Amino acid sequence: MSNPQRIIAHFDLDAFFVSVECLNDPSLKGKPLIVGGRERGVVAACSYEARKYGIHSAMPMKTALRLCSHATVVKGSRGEYSRYSRWVTEIIAAKAPLFEKASIDEFYLDLTGMDKYFNPYQWTIDLRQEIIDKTGLPISFGLAGNKMVAKIATDEAKPNGYLYIAFGREKEFLAPLKVNKIPGVGAHTYQSLRDLGIDTIEQVAAYPIELLEKVLGKYGGELWHKAHGIHHSEVVPYHEAKSISTESTFEEYVTDTDWLLAQLVGMTERVAYELRQDNKMAGCIAVKIRYPDFETTSRQTAIAYTFYDDELIPKAKDLFHKLYRKGQPVRLLGVRLSELTDEAVQTNLFSNVEKKTELYKAIDDVKNRFGSNSLTKATRRKDR
Incomplete structure (x- = not known):
């Protein structure tokens, strides 16, 4: 018995970062718009109006502004892109029997076998319309017998269109x-x-x-x-990994806030290190505190996807300060990173992260060779 003919849909959010910026500020619509850092930065994304001047992503900002001096430049809202990406992911996850999230704005859906029950082409058209209606984002798709042809079909269907390539x-x-x-x-x-x-x-x-x-x-x-x-x-x-976490139960109850914060920094470093080893980024961070009477409280916040200690530590400290009842002894302290994903590539265009990533890679290499506690932040070197 032969295998059924594969049916693959490829969805791609059109000029995703630009579309989100225009949703949040409708006055930007129809303008040559560039998302990215000024001066030494690069173009993270640009509108179709900007592309007419020869501007493209990863181009140095100086070059882009020479090509179109009247372009509007916005820094970019990393947290908003993460939020909209999760929203689209949730809509697809609720409908698709099997899907792959290839990046922050790109998805493959395997619809093989669905043609026994209904028309996969019409189903995909309906799903695209649902995404547009709910999020306001333009999105294109290609439908074909394999991933490659579906992706190329999507590129040909852009902007905001769709294309079916029959077997x-x-x-x-x-x-x-x-x-x-x-x-x-x-x-x-x-x-x-x-x-x-x-x-x-x-x-x-x-x-x-x-x-x-x-x-x-x-x-x-x-x-x-x-x-x-x-x-x-x-x-x-x-399959999004659920979370990476660590926690410590103290032998003695602790009221020293500085010492607790030093422990929190160390814990955050450890989970961030694990995150980088798994080549993942986190979209949510939580802090947990347990008191001697076993009352346990926790608080979490959504964050722009990251795996950097220096971005996670301030968030952890902020949660601790909001959560901790000053002067109360603490029995247990914990940190959890969740909403893990590997959709990091595009978000990294927003800042000069190349050197930063290399620095963390060098630090992690030392930790891999000599143990994860061989390098620590100065704030952790605090004895009670």
Whole structure:
């Protein structure tokens, strides 16, 4: 018995950061809008109006403003992007039998087998409309027999549209498109192909696979299959890790606030370290306090996705101050990070995080070699 024909939908929120900014400030609609840091920053996102001037994401801000000096620049609301992303995720999770969250604004849905009961194309159209109606965000989708073709179809459907590529029509759909429309074909590979006289996907499909492998190695063979619309990557089920937490029960009851805060800093460092080891970011932090009579209180707050100690520690301290009954002895203290995700890539464009990430990587390497307590913040070196 043969496997059923796969049906994959790819959803992508259009100019996501820009769309959120325009929802929060409607006066920005229709303007050349750039999201990102000024001066030495880079463009995290830009509106379609800004793209007409040649501006694109990851471009240095100085270059972007040379291309369009009258563009409006906004710093970006990281917490808002996280909130809207979770909202869309919840809508999809409530309807889709199986889905993968590929990034903060991108989703794959596996609808294989649904055609026995209803029309998957109409179902996907209805889901898209529900997302638009509830969140106000524009979103595009592509529907096809595999992830790659669905993603390319979404790109062709943008902005705010949708496209269905019927089974057997993949090669026909792909043929006229530039070869760099295939995900993973970067500038270097594209130039190598152009040197061979290849510019379109149709030309790749017609090129002998052996010669492609000679130029591009193993990837040449993969590219040839992709040009024929063949792609077997599975939709990876989305399971958000529930939480990472740590807590300490003290042998003696403690009333020294400075000492408690020093313990809290250490705990937050430990859970943040675990988070980075798992290559995850947290969207929520909670602090728990238990008193000698076993009364336990906790408080949590949503945060912009992060795995940095210096962003998590102030949040933990703030929760502690809001929660702690001053002068009361404490029996137990705990920190929990939840709403874990690996959708970190885009949010990292908002600040100069490259050096910061390298610094944390170096610190974590030392901890991995010599133990997780080998490096600590100065505030933790406090004896009772």
